[in-house]
Amino acid sequence: MIYPILRRFGQMLFVMFGISVIVFLIFFATPGADPAARIAGRNASPEVLEAVRHSFGFDRPLYVQYVTMMEKIFVTGDLTSFVNRGWKVVPAVMDSIPVTLSLVFGAAILWVVVSIVIGIAAAATRGSWLDKLLMALGLLGISMPVYWLGEVMNLITQSRYHDSWAFSWVPPLGYKNFSDDPKGWFLTLVIPWITLSILYIGIYGRVLRAAIIESLQEDYIRTARAKGLSETRILLRHALRTSLIAFVTLFGLDFGALVGGSALLTEVVFGLHGIGKLTYDALQNLDLPMIMATVMYASMFVVIANAVVDFVYILLDPRLRTS
Amino acid sequence: MILSVRDLRVSFRTNDGLVRAIDGVSFDLEESEILGVVGESGSGKTVSLLAVMGLITDPNATIEGSIRYKGRELVGLPARELRRLRGNEIAMIFQDPMTALTPVYTIGWQIAEQIRAHRNISKSKAMERVEELLAEVNFPNPHEAMSRYPHQLSGGMRQRAVIAMALSCNPALLVADEPTTALDVTVQAGILDLVRKLRATHKSAVVFITHDMGVVSELADRVMVMYAGRVVERGSRAELFSDPRHPYTRALLGSIPPLTGEKPRRLPAIPGSPPSLLRLPQGCAFGPRCPVHYEPCGAGKPDLGSGTHAAACFRVAQA
Numbered sequence: 001m002i003y004p005i006l007r008r009f010g011q012m013l014f015v016m017f018g019i020s021v022i023v024f025l026i027f028f029a030t031p032g033a034d035p036a037a038r039i040a041g042r043n044a045s046p047e048v049l050e051a052v053r054h055s056f057g058f059d060r061p062l063y064v065q066y067v068t069m070m071e072k073i074f075v076t077g078d079l080t081s082f083v084n085r086g087w088k089v090v091p092a093v094m095d096s097i098p099v100t101l102s103l104v105f106g107a108a109i110l111w112v113v114v115s116i117v118i119g120i121a122a123a124a125t126r127g128s129w130l131d132k133l134l135m136a137l138g139l140l141g142i143s144m145p146v147y148w149l150g151e152v153m154n155l156i157t158q159s160r161y162h163d164s165w166a167f168s169w170v171p172p173l174g175y176k177n178f179s180d181d182p183k184g185w186f187l188t189l190v191i192p193w194i195t196l197s198i199l200y201i202g203i204y205g206r207v208l209r210a211a212i213i214e215s216l217q218e219d220y221i222r223t224a225r226a227k228g229l230s231e232t233r234i235l236l237r238h239a240l241r242t243s244l245i246a247f248v249t250l251f252g253l254d255f256g257a258l259v260g261g262s263a264l265l266t267e268v269v270f271g272l273h274g275i276g277k278l279t280y281d282a283l284q285n286l287d288l289p290m291i292m293a294t295v296m297y298a299s300m301f302v303v304i305a306n307a308v309v310d311f312v313y314i315l316l317d318p319r320l321r322t323s
Numbered sequence: 324m325i326l327s328v329r330d331l332r333v334s335f336r337t338n339d340g341l342v343r344a345i346d347g348v349s350f351d352l353e354e355s356e357i358l359g360v361v362g363e364s365g366s367g368k369t370v371s372l373l374a375v376m377g378l379i380t381d382p383n384a385t386i387e388g389s390i391r392y393k394g395r396e397l398v399g400l401p402a403r404e405l406r407r408l409r410g411n412e413i414a415m416i417f418q419d420p421m422t423a424l425t426p427v428y429t430i431g432w433q434i435a436e437q438i439r440a441h442r443n444i445s446k447s448k449a450m451e452r453v454e455e456l457l458a459e460v461n462f463p464n465p466h467e468a469m470s471r472y473p474h475q476l477s478g479g480m481r482q483r484a485v486i487a488m489a490l491s492c493n494p495a496l497l498v499a500d501e502p503t504t505a506l507d508v509t510v511q512a513g514i515l516d517l518v519r520k521l522r523a524t525h526k527s528a529v530v531f532i533t534h535d536m537g538v539v540s541e542l543a544d545r546v547m548v549m550y551a552g553r554v555v556e557r558g559s560r561a562e563l564f565s566d567p568r569h570p571y572t573r574a575l576l577g578s579i580p581p582l583t584g585e586k587p588r589r590l591p592a593i594p595g596s597p598p599s600l601l602r603l604p605q606g607c608a609f610g611p612r613c614p615v616h617y618e619p620c621g622a623g624k625p626d627l628g629s630g631t632h633a634a635a636c637f638r639v640a641q642a
Contacts, residue, residue, distance in 0.1 A: 220423060222378060223425075228406045229406075229440050237436075238425050242426065317427055
């Protein structure tokens with residue numbers, strides 16, 4: 001058990017190394033671009049420009065530049081953006097991580113639980129009005145763009161019906177630290193969680209329903225019936241268990257991407273300064289050090305999420321254990 | 324009498340019309356008797372036994388007639404009651420052991436699951452019973468086998484596990500749906516030995532579905548031959564093999580290569596192919612392929628009649 005984990009860990013490091021090299025080359029070794037001028041910012045004095053050039057090693061070979069960059073991100077943590085303003089990149093990323101993680105984790109719990117319930121209910125009553133209703137609602141959830149839904153949510157809970165009994169508990173937009181104010185943390189995130197998860201509830205509910213119905217055609221379901229098991233047990237123990245593999249695959253990809261910054265639209269709509277917002281702003285300003293750091297961070301989460309998915313596979317499907 | 328099926332009819336509504344998969348099948352089964360059910364694919368042998376098990380879940384199916392198990396009518400029995408019998412008193416072994424077991428649970432877990440569905444015993448007690456059962460079906464190392472997943476076992480071993488599962492609650496009736504078809508010949512022989520031995524120790528009655536006359540001749544006490552959803556001949560094994568009456572039975576027996584004596588240059592085959600259940604020929608369904616076809620065959624469907632050895636054929640009735 002230890003060896004495959006180590007091997008997987010090695011693969012993760014290798015993939016992250018590859019990503020970092022490619023991103024580095026795109027932003028720092030593009031012919032004709034002067035990364036030093038970018039980092040120093042507009043109207044930088046020649047002295048600042050020279051300092052930047054020296055500090056990032058732009059006057060030395062490319063591999064030294066790469067190593068210097070990685071050292072600044074991972075070892076010393078003193079990567080600085082827009083040197084004339086002196087904004088430290090690593091602390092900025094570190095401050096954004098809890099915001100995004102809170103948003104995505106909460107939404108993920110919500111969408112996994114709700115979509116499993118919906119998928120099972122629809123599969124168990126397939127063909128009935130309940131099934132049709134749930135699948136229609138799922139489609140509706142998939143078709144609502146998250147920025148639109150978020151704005152509608154805000155319109156309802158922040159302005160139009162904010163004073164009614166139903167939404168008076170909703171705090172103003174923004175993020176509250178969990179350690180400072182757990183209740184406030186929870187309340188500010190409820191509406192963003194719902195908004196972000198609705199799309200995924202729709203997708204996952206439909207995917208799970210299809211997978212369960214497919215496994216209900218399998219021979220071993222007939223065996224389970226012949227054993228005299230109850231329909232509930234057949235559904236939950238025999239059909240659901242084998243259907244979760246597609247679900248987990250999808251989850252790993254979506255979760256990794258969201259934590260890596262794809263929750264941008266939700267973050268913007270609800271005024272949450274997470275990784276998505278940070279990356280977006282960095283791209284707007286072509287803030288190279290910040291882009292480098294956020295991309296490294298995002299790739300780390302995508303890679304970790306995929307590794308976790310692989311381990312969950314092994315737990316779910318014993319056939320993968322021996323190979 | 325453990326099982327008594329009378330005039331069983333199973334039909335499926337399809338887009339192309341009504342398919343009569345089973346059209347008036349009757350048979351009886353005595354305690355610890357082995358009944359061989361023979362027929363080609365689509366002859367209705369599996370469907371009729373799935374009906375007995377209450378395993379026809381297709382909402383487009385209708386089941387008519389009577390299935391009495393120990394005097395109790397099973398047709399129309401509530402699902403709950405039926406479930407209490409299934410796996411407990413009536414157990415089934417399926418054709419393909421590769422797909423008959425849930426891939427994500429161990430053999431031991433799956434057998435114990437069935438025991439605990441019907442007996443109120445602890446998990447560890449159930450596991451002890453599983454080990455006994457696996458030993459009984461000749462697993463070389465039953466304790467180790469319990470923690471194996473289906474994909475870690477060979478086809479023959481999986482079929483043994485399926486049989487152990489079927490036997491776990493001491494069923495009075497065992498339905499085996501081509502349990503040897505997917506296996507190698509040598510493994511087949513082992514499984515047949517096992518079924519025979521288990522019949523002796525558990526006193527279960529067995530319905531053994533197969534298309535292999537060789538298997539029937541080794542195993543069955545009585546034989547029932549099916550064609551296009553009807554029983555065309557029934558009788559004891561000796562009667563059927565020494566004195567086959569229905570032309571279809573004769574043709575089936577004729578297509579087995581003889582072990583002794585001169586070998587025919589070509590094995591005789593039955594001309595044509597089984598009819599579509601949607602468009603059965605007028606009169607006797609075997610008529611168009613029958614070598615002794617004559618006028619009355621096209622007019623009406625021949626009755627099987629009563630008697631222990633009977634054939635549904637106008638020629639036989641005439642003789």
